[in-house]
Amino acid sequence: MLGLKLPTDPRWVNIVEENIPTILTDHAYCEMKAASYANSLILKYPEKTEMVYKLSALVIEETEHFRMVFQKIQERGLSLGRESKDQYVHDLLKFVHKGGRAEEILCDRLLIAAMIEARSCERFRVLSENIQDQDLASFYHDLMASEARHYTMFISFARKYCTGIDVEARWQAFLAYEAGLMEKYGKLGSVHG
Numbered sequence: 001m002l003g004l005k006l007p008t009d010p011r012w013v014n015i016v017e018e019n020i021p022t023i024l025t026d027h028a029y030c031e032m033k034a035a036s037y038a039n040s041l042i043l044k045y046p047e048k049t050e051m052v053y054k055l056s057a058l059v060i061e062e063t064e065h066f067r068m069v070f071q072k073i074q075e076r077g078l079s080l081g082r083e084s085k086d087q088y089v090h091d092l093l094k095f096v097h098k099g100g101r102a103e104e105i106l107c108d109r110l111l112i113a114a115m116i117e118a119r120s121c122e123r124f125r126v127l128s129e130n131i132q133d134q135d136l137a138s139f140y141h142d143l144m145a146s147e148a149r150h151y152t153m154f155i156s157f158a159r160k161y162c163t164g165i166d167v168e169a170r171w172q173a174f175l176a177y178e179a180g181l182m183e184k185y186g187k188l189g190s191v192h193g
Contacts, residue, residue, distance in 0.1 A: 002118040002151065003171075005179035012123075012186045013130040019189045020133070021073070025081035026190040028069040030120065033086070034150075035062035037113060045106065051157050058150065065143065072139065088185060088192035089116060095177045107162040111174050114154035116192075119178070121147030123191055 016023045038055040046052060073080055092115060096108040121144055128141035158167045185193060 002122055002148070003175055004118060004122055004182075005175050006182040008123055008126045008182075009186050010126055010130045013127060015187065016127065016189045017131060017133070020076070020136070021078050021081060022189045023191065024069055024073050024076075024078065026084065026086075026193070028066055028073065028080060029083045030086070030191050031062050031066035031069060033089075034113075034116070035059045035066070038062065041109065041113075044109075048157075048161060051161070054153060054157075058153070061146065065146070068139075068143075072136075084190070086190075086192055088119070088181065091181050092116070092178065095174060101164075103162050103164050107158050107165050107167060107170060110154045110158040110162070111167075111171055114151050114158070114171075115174055115178055117147050117151035117154060119182075120191060121151060 035058075038058045042052050042055050042059075070080060089112075092112055096112060097104045100108075124140040124144040124147055128137050128144060131137050131140070155167075155171070158171075187193065
């Protein structure tokens with residue numbers, strides 16, 4: 001369903017298991033960044049009523065996910081660490097049109113969100129199937145479905161609002177670009193690392 005061209009090596013979970021506080025802190029901030037990104041799309045495109053309505057619900061959901069991850073951190077006697085830069089997202093942004101037509105920019109903004117959600121969904125699946133900690137396995141299994149829904153929503157909005165663009169071709173190009181990026185990831189115990 002996700003169409004990702006390069007799956008995560010399940011051995012990535014071994015790295016995650018060596019430092020659970022890192023993955024939980026990184027995950028918490030990923031949820032807040034997702035909420036912030038949805039807010040930024042609302043501010044940039046207030047005329048897209050259906051998108052504003054659904055993204056406002058997404059902001060609430062992502063914030064609730066942050067709270068859930070934060071609760072996991074506290075249950076384990078840990079503290080929320082400092083935010084770190086998400087190099088994966090930084091690298092994805094290099095593929096985005098700069099200074100193009102407004103419709104191209106919107107399409108890329110929606111597709112980058114879809115890509116991040118798709119990769120997060122895939123990573124949560126890998127965690128749920130391979131991590132030894134059964135509490136976290138269950139936790140990531142439950143969150144996986146949300147990420148899949150978010151991915152589908154962003155792709156749907158790109159198709160709806162970017163009719164002057166071959167969204168499917170752009171998505172396939174994005175998937176190919178992301179696969180190239182993923183060759184250097186999977187070495188850090190972060191959601192996208």
